Amino acid sequence: MFSERKLELLGFVVAALIVAALPLVTRSNYLLSIGVFIGLYSMVAIGLGLLMGYAGQVSLGHAAFYGLGAYGSAILTLHYGWNAWLAIVVAAFATALVAYLIGMPTLKLHGHYLAMATLGFGIIVRILFNExxxxxxxxxxxxxxxxxxxxSFVFDNDLRIYCLVWPLVLLQVVLSRNLLRSRLGRALRAIHDSEIAARSCAINTGRHKLMVFVLSAIYASVAGSLYAHWVNFVNPHPFGFVFSIELVVMVVVGGGATLWGPVIGAAALTVIDQLLVQLGHVFAPAKDMDVVLFGVIVVLVLLFLPQGLARGLRRKGVARDGA
Amino acid sequence: MAHDSRPLLGVQRIRKVFGGLVAVDNVSFDVHPGVILGLIGPNGAGKTTLFNVITGLYAATSGAAMLEGRPLLGLTQDTIACLGVARTFQNLQIFPSMSVLDNVLTGSHRHGYSGLVPTVLRLPSVRAEERRLRAQAREALEFVGLADRAAVPAASLPPGQQRLVEIARALAGQPRLLLLDEPAAGLTTRETEVLGELIQRIADTGLTTVVIEHDMSLVMEVCATVAVLDQGKLLAVDTPTAIQANPQVIAAYLGEEGQA
Structure with missing residues (x-):
């Protein structure tokens, strides 16, 4: 529909303007680094959103794919002296292969076997990093x-990384849009609506779910690689179960089956997290309240905006358009 | 009946047992190319179960189903659909979150081949394929008379039109065999008339069709051949006129419901 397309374009322009505005209004490394984090988390959440919103599957191990990208880049450049860009690509391929091997047996089955498999996988990867x-x-x-x-141009400060990460996020949104408006995207939405009917339309549901899962792992891996080259350091801590859950929360809060939902979710959670850290300087217990607060937010979103913030906001926009 | 062609669909001694219940009991019949076959029988006779076995939703206990001589049983649902077996469902199975056009486009899935990478990059080959599929889908929508509802969310249509969306979705795949499971269920008299006319037009295109139906006047009007199931067993396969005169059928089915 025409109005839908216009809305889509409008959303993209607004998002691009917001992204471009941040470095213009501030040169604070703190704020820019939050911007980079939101961008990196968005990259992971966009893939996870496709998986959760369209393939109807949950991964509880996406922090591990993010970690495989980060460690893959670190190991290939540090131990083997590889070119960093080549390392990013190779790490992404390797992560894709791992995701394929996890998804292939589990996505053939009905039910949430992928969630269980990725939960275990995430814990194993974390142990491997540690040991x-x-x-x-x-x-x-x-x-x-x-x-x-x-x-000779080195991405050696937050501003430069910001200018690398966010165009990639916008690119991902365009790629997702292309996917969803295609035969493959229709197949994914069909699977989400009715698996029986999807199969009766010659759609191999398992293969399509696997495709999205592998794609989401690649996105996570690339984000992890960029993270490693940005902070110049990796340790096992950021790649644990808690981060996997936070990624799922980002998708649920923002809305998985929408173009911008995962980005909005990533921004909302990162900002709330940072506010709590700031509050923690004055009131120490606030720092550990994040898990509780995220829980409350998820419950509120599921109660009042079950399709996530993005769908909720968009619905208001459409209503205003029609009025 | 004499047919010089080989059957498009051969149902061969299909048996399906659920626990202690024999839902389909050694049923055999042939459906020849271009024929529209009505499958009738009282509730619980095993008609839908038979469809579910042929389309791979259920595994048969024994027997075989051949599509142009190629065995179907044991293949997955999507593989069978990919070979050109399209179906509709007794309880509507449209995709509620999608537009009417997208629903119908999904039916033409088997005619596309673009992979993930060309798709996300929206390469010219993908655009060309999309145009081709859209033309196919629009044709199917026009055929069922829903061309003007293409952009509407499928879930917002009345049940009668959702049924037509399902049929258009099945036709968009340009199948070799169409299985319609009680297409008139839940329709008004007027909608049933429109449906009867539509099935007649489908028959006129030469598409081989099997239709499960309770509406006897519809079956007698459009079907060249009628197969009667009762308690999982095949009672008779014959012309509509002969079926109506068959004492066994009258006892088991028509007698029970009275009117016909």
């Missing part, structure tokens, strides 16, 4: 990961 000896640097991790560069 990897010289390869992973153990609990203290791997320091001195090189910055990314294009020729």
């Amino acid at each position: 990897g000896g010289n390869l992973t640097g153990g609990p203290s991790g791997l320091p001195a990961i090189a910055d990314l560069n294009i020729g």
Whole structure:
């Protein structure tokens, strides 16, 4: 529909303007670094949103794919002296292969076997990072990961990384849109609506779910690689179960089956998390309240905006358009 | 009946047992190309179960189903659909979150081949394929008379039109065999008339069709052949006129419901 397309374009322009505005209004490294984090989490959440919103499957191990990208880049550049960009691509391929091997047996089955498999997988990967000896640097991790560069231009500060990450996020949104408006996207939505009817339309539901799962793992891996080259350091801590849950919360809060939902969710959770950290400087217990607060937010969203913030906001926009 | 062609669909001694219940009991019949066959029988006779076995939703206990001589049983639902077996469901199975056009487009899934990477990049080959599928889908929508509802959310249509969406979705795949499961269920008299006319037009295109139906006047009007199931067993396969005169059928089915 025409109005729908216009709304889609409008959403994209508004988002691009917001992204472009942040570095213009502030040069605070703190705010820019929050912007980078939102961008990286968005990259992971967009893939997870496709998986949850369209394939109807939950992954409780996406922090591990993010970690595989980060460690893959770190190990290939530090231990083997690879070019960083090549390392990102190879780490993403390797992560895709791992996701394929996990998804292939589990996505053929009905029910939430993928959630269980990825839960276990996430824990195993975290242990491997911790116990990897010289390869992973153990609990203290791997320091001195090189910055990314294009020729003599080095992505060595938050602003530059911001300008690398966000165009990629916008690109991902465009790719997702292309996917959803295609035969494959219709197949995914069909699976979400009625698996029986989808199969009667010659759609191999297992293969389509697997495709989305692998794609989401690739997105997570690339985000993890960028993270490693940005902070120049990896240790096992950020890649645990809690982060996997936070990613799921981002998708639920923002809305999985929408273009911008995962980005909105990533922004909302990151900002709330940082506010709590700030509050923690004055009132110490606030720092540990994040899990409780996220729980409350998820319950509120599920009660009042079950399709997430993005769908809720959009519905208001459409209503105003029609009025 | 004499047919010089080989059957498009061969149902061969299909048996389906659920626990202690024999839902389909050694049923065999042939459906020849271009024929529209009515499958009738009282509730619980095993008609839908038979469809579910042929389309791979249920595994048969024994027997075989051949599509142009190729065995179907044991294949997955989507593979069978991919071979050109399309169906509709007794309890509507449209995709409620999608528009009417997208519903119908989904039916033409088997005619596309673009992979993930070309799709997300929206390469020219993908656009060309999309145009081709859209033309196919619009044709199917026009055929069932819903061309003007293409952009409407499918869930907002009345049940009668949702039924037509399901039929258009099945036709958009340009199937070799169409299985309609009680298409008139829940329709008004007027809608049933429109449906009867539509099925007649489908028959006129030469598409081989099996239709499960309770509405006897509809069956007698459009079907060239009628197969009667009762308690899982095949009672008779014959012309509508002969079926109406068959004492066994009258006892088991028509007698029970009285009117016909």
